[in-house]
Amino acid sequence: MKKLNVGIIGLGTVGTGVYKVLQSFKDITIKKIAVKNINKKRNIEDFDETLLTDNAYDIVNNPDIDVVIEVAGGENPAFDILKTAIQNKKHIVTANKELLAKRGNELFRIAKDNNVIILYEAAVAGGIPIIMPVKTILCANKITKIAAILNGTTNYILTKMAEKELSYETALKQAQELGYAETDPTGDVEGYDAAYKISILSTISFNKKVDINKIYREGITKITANDIIAAKELGYKIKLIAMGQVLENGKIDVRVHPMMVAKKHLLAKVGNALNSIMVTGYPVGELVFTGAGAGAEPTASSVVGDLLVLASELETTDSPLPQAICNHTEIAEQIDIGDTYNEYYIAINAGNNPGVIGIIGSICGKHNINISTIMQKGINQDNTAEITVITEKSKESDVQNALNELLKSECINKINNLLRVMS
Amino acid sequence: MKKLNVGIIGLGTVGTGVYKVLQSFKDITIKKIAVKNINKKRNIEDFDETLLTDNAYDIVNNPDIDVVIEVAGGENPAFDILKTAIQNKKHIVTANKELLAKRGNELFRIAKDNNVIILYEAAVAGGIPIIMPVKTILCANKITKIAAILNGTTNYILTKMAEKELSYETALKQAQELGYAETDPTGDVEGYDAAYKISILSTISFNKKVDINKIYREGITKITANDIIAAKELGYKIKLIAMGQVLENGKIDVRVHPMMVAKKHLLAKVGNALNSIMVTGYPVGELVFTGAGAGAEPTASSVVGDLLVLASELETTDSPLPQAICNHTEIAEQIDIGDTYNEYYIAINAGNNPGVIGIIGSICGKHNINISTIMQKGINQDNTAEITVITEKSKESDVQNALNELLKSECINKINNLLRVMS
Numbered sequence: 069m070k071k072l073n074v075g076i077i078g079l080g081t082v083g084t085g086v087y088k089v090l091q092s093f094k095d096i097t098i099k100k101i102a103v104k105n106i107n108k109k110r111n112i113e114d115f116d117e118t119l120l121t122d123n124a125y126d127i128v129n130n131p132d133i134d135v136v137i138e139v140a141g142g143e144n145p146a147f148d149i150l151k152t153a154i155q156n157k158k159h160i161v162t163a164n165k166e167l168l169a170k171r172g173n174e175l176f177r178i179a180k181d182n183n184v185i186i187l188y189e190a191a192v193a194g195g196i197p198i199i200m201p202v203k204t205i206l207c208a209n210k211i212t213k214i215a216a217i218l219n220g221t222t223n224y225i226l227t228k229m230a231e232k233e234l235s236y237e238t239a240l241k242q243a244q245e246l247g248y249a250e251t252d253p254t255g256d257v258e259g260y261d262a263a264y265k266i267s268i269l270s271t272i273s274f275n276k277k278v279d280i281n282k283i284y285r286e287g288i289t290k291i292t293a294n295d296i297i298a299a300k301e302l303g304y305k306i307k308l309i310a311m312g313q314v315l316e317n318g319k320i321d322v323r324v325h326p327m328m329v330a331k332k333h334l335l336a337k338v339g340n341a342l343n344s345i346m347v348t349g350y351p352v353g354e355l356v357f358t359g360a361g362a363g364a365e366p367t368a369s370s371v372v373g374d375l376l377v378l379a380s381e382l383e384t385t386d387s388p389l390p391q392a393i394c395n396h397t398e399i400a401e402q403i404d405i406g407d408t409y410n411e412y413y414i415a416i417n418a419g420n421n422p423g424v425i426g427i428i429g430s431i432c433g434k435h436n437i438n439i440s441t442i443m444q445k446g447i448n449q450d451n452t453a454e455i456t457v458i459t460e461k462s463k464e465s466d467v468q469n470a471l472n473e474l475l476k477s478e479c480i481n482k483i484n485n486l487l488r489v490m491s
Numbered sequence: 492m493k494k495l496n497v498g499i500i501g502l503g504t505v506g507t508g509v510y511k512v513l514q515s516f517k518d519i520t521i522k523k524i525a526v527k528n529i530n531k532k533r534n535i536e537d538f539d540e541t542l543l544t545d546n547a548y549d550i551v552n553n554p555d556i557d558v559v560i561e562v563a564g565g566e567n568p569a570f571d572i573l574k575t576a577i578q579n580k581k582h583i584v585t586a587n588k589e590l591l592a593k594r595g596n597e598l599f600r601i602a603k604d605n606n607v608i609i610l611y612e613a614a615v616a617g618g619i620p621i622i623m624p625v626k627t628i629l630c631a632n633k634i635t636k637i638a639a640i641l642n643g644t645t646n647y648i649l650t651k652m653a654e655k656e657l658s659y660e661t662a663l664k665q666a667q668e669l670g671y672a673e674t675d676p677t678g679d680v681e682g683y684d685a686a687y688k689i690s691i692l693s694t695i696s697f698n699k700k701v702d703i704n705k706i707y708r709e710g711i712t713k714i715t716a717n718d719i720i721a722a723k724e725l726g727y728k729i730k731l732i733a734m735g736q737v738l739e740n741g742k743i744d745v746r747v748h749p750m751m752v753a754k755k756h757l758l759a760k761v762g763n764a765l766n767s768i769m770v771t772g773y774p775v776g777e778l779v780f781t782g783a784g785a786g787a788e789p790t791a792s793s794v795v796g797d798l799l800v801l802a803s804e805l806e807t808t809d810s811p812l813p814q815a816i817c818n819h820t821e822i823a824e825q826i827d828i829g830d831t832y833n834e835y836y837i838a839i840n841a842g843n844n845p846g847v848i849g850i851i852g853s854i855c856g857k858h859n860i861n862i863s864t865i866m867q868k869g870i871n872q873d874n875t876a877e878i879t880v881i882t883e884k885s886k887e888s889d890v891q892n893a894l895n896e897l898l899k900s901e902c903i904n905k906i907n908n909l910l911r912v913m914s
Binding site for chain 1: 492508512516612618619620622623624627628629630631632757760761772773774775776777778779780781782783786787788789791792793795796797798799800803804806807808809810811813814
């Protein structure tokens with residue numbers, strides 16, 4: 069292994085994990101660590117505070133540093149900092165999913181021009197090995213589909229909602245108290261985090277650059293305890309699924325939204341804060357990778373793993389890991405959510421009217437939607453009924469049109485929820 | 492990617508899969524294929540029969556061939572053939588688990604002396620990426636435990652026994668009819684295949700050479716429909732588990748045997764012919780890799796994946812993949828099954844005697860075995876009773892001593908089965 073000098077940008081949860089894990093690897097020397105607040109008390113044993121700087125450019129312009137580890141996150145100022153590092157011929161190891169999703173193509177191009185490499189195993193699914201396996205040992209495959217649980221916070225919330233029949237708000241509050249969710253949970257619960265990750269993963273799996281701005285994204289904030297109960301009764305679990313697939317016409321369907329996942333599906337069995345990624349390709353078939361998608365230590369496994377592979381390669385070549393170079397010149401043609409085909413769970417609140425099932429059936433039929441299950445359980449105290457419909461595979465725009473028409477019908481009060489189904 | 496000329500040894504199921512998959516990669520040229528019977532009709536479209544030879548030395552001594560792909564299997568004559576290939580400076584890609592388990596250390600040493608590399612992703616768990624991830628992206632970890640389903644045939648048989656409450660014999664017969672089990676199923680059902688694989692996987696995970704001859708091995712042939720029913724009632728599934736772990740004293744515990752796996756455990760959820768590998772390490776925590784562990788196409792994914800990574804590396808260096816070199820100078824100190832600690836399921840046939848539960852309890856107590864569950868359900872027609880015991884963690888030798896003492900007791904007729912438990 070080649071001896072390397074590294075600089076670390078960011079010393080939060082992940083940075084601290086990386087710092088600690090690196091203490092076991094004597095061929096790697098930490099030269100500098102850039103932080104926002106140089107005076108903040110750090111809870112690290114035998115920490116050498118003279119390593120700290122509040123100027124990341126002290127790292128990226130330092131000629132003694134071979135590799136820059138960026139674990140600060142966010143698009144700015146990370147982009148400019150890493151661009152400078154690359155122009156100074158430093159290899160990059162980063163966990164920054166937002167930066168790669170938004171500006172990855174630019175960075176990868178500059179890296180190629182400067183003959184350095186950007187490694188980012190930690191940017192997707194924390195400790196789970198997925199980027200390097202897709203780039204290396206799975207490279208004989210034509211990957212056609214990714215379906216994944218890529219956000220631990222929302223998986224934790226949904227698991228607790230199901231286990232204890234909690235409301236979303238109560239489960240979120242508990243997750244915040246236990247440190248599984250942030251004070252401002254938007255990035256997780258609205259699906260932004262999962263969207264960054266599936267954009268990166270789809271890009272390398274399908275070898276076409278996926279545009280983060282064209283990914284349909286829907287969070288978990290509208291999931292109710294009633295949906296959770298209906299899922300149980302119907303044999304499903306609700307999961308926030310990030311998916312990407314190549315359609316027969318070569319177009320790409322990438323999106324993030326909650327789904328009813330059949331209990332027998334391996335992704336339904338992944339609970340709490342775990343992440344899981346199902347990859348479908350030829351010739352390998354279906355693979356599932358499950359593990360911790362966040363946290364200091366699992367994420368440090370990926371950051372330090374990237375670094376050690378790099379150190380090992382640099383022992384024998386100045387152009388390490390050619391198979392890990394990202395250079396996606398082809399742009400994915402992404403389809404609109406309205407053009408996707410799915411099975412659907414539709415929760416309807418209707419008047420207690422003898423014709424209501426017939427109306428639902430005929431409106432669905434008119435819009436080319438075949439119903440596979442319909443369930444009404446008793447009558448509410450206010451003389452309304454909760455009706456649950458599961459459809460066969462239908463076009464999203466047809467379903468949206470049907471829902472609009474249903475809402476115009478006098479006996480339909482409300483569409484409580486619409487969820488796509490993975491069977 | 493460097494253009495490579497390859498020779499393939501073996502054109503059975505896996506070899507045919509490799510041949511077909513390689514047709515898509517124009518930088519790889521198949522120069523020769525060695526087979527046993529050159530006149531056998533091959534079911535491959537547009538197959539060029541002039542590639543065939545019945546002498547593997549035509550490949551390993553051919554100066555035009557850069558890489559030898561060995562998918563014939565077995566220790567001999569594969570060892571001598573590959574040794575010659577390595578001495579002729581050819582890199583090796585192999586799926587041969589038996590060879591690597593028995594003679595890997597010798598081959599790896601010769602490979603090191605000749606500056607070539609042996610890649611063998613396909614030797615363990617078919618299409619599931621595990622060897623390369625352990626060698627590369629997970630290399631920051633100290634791996635302490637592997638628990639895995641590494642044999643698809645036995646997993647299929649056990650799944651069908653549970654689904655349909657079949658006897659072992661009936662399930663085996665059905666598996667043979669469907670091609671999931673071979674006519675002579677010994678290698679699979681007696682655990683030899685899983686033992687080869689866990690020996691390889693433990694060696695690279697713990698960085699100590701595991702001796703295949705010191706692995707405790709027990710197959711699935713003694714599992715009865717009654718065990719399957721008891722497992723269901725108690726909340727378990729029976730799986731053939733291959734495990735390896737590093738104990739606190741640094742000794743290594745590697746073994747293959749059926750286990751009662753708690754239904755909530757991710758390995759319990761892996762049915763049919765799938766394989767699954769749980770890796771526990773620091774800092775990554777627990778990871779689970781699931782997929783097809785056999786079959787032409789999944790195995791070809793791993794063989795061709797190894798080959799393409801090699802081709803990519805050889806573009807920039809003559810010493811490819813330094814991190815994938817195997818060179819285990821340290822020998823694992825493997826413990827005997829008698830010295831392992833486990834929870835146990837014990838199925839006892841006893842006389843319908845009011846004191847029998849007391850006798851079981853006191854003999855277990857005398858041997859330091861705490862019982863966590865004991866269950867007797869009614870009385871058999873012959874006035875005997877089936878008693879099921881689940882123990883807390885106990886030493887195997889204590890349990891064996893207790894069983895011997897139980898058998899000496901007049902009211903105990905028979906120990907129907909003893910299975911270790913994974914909770």
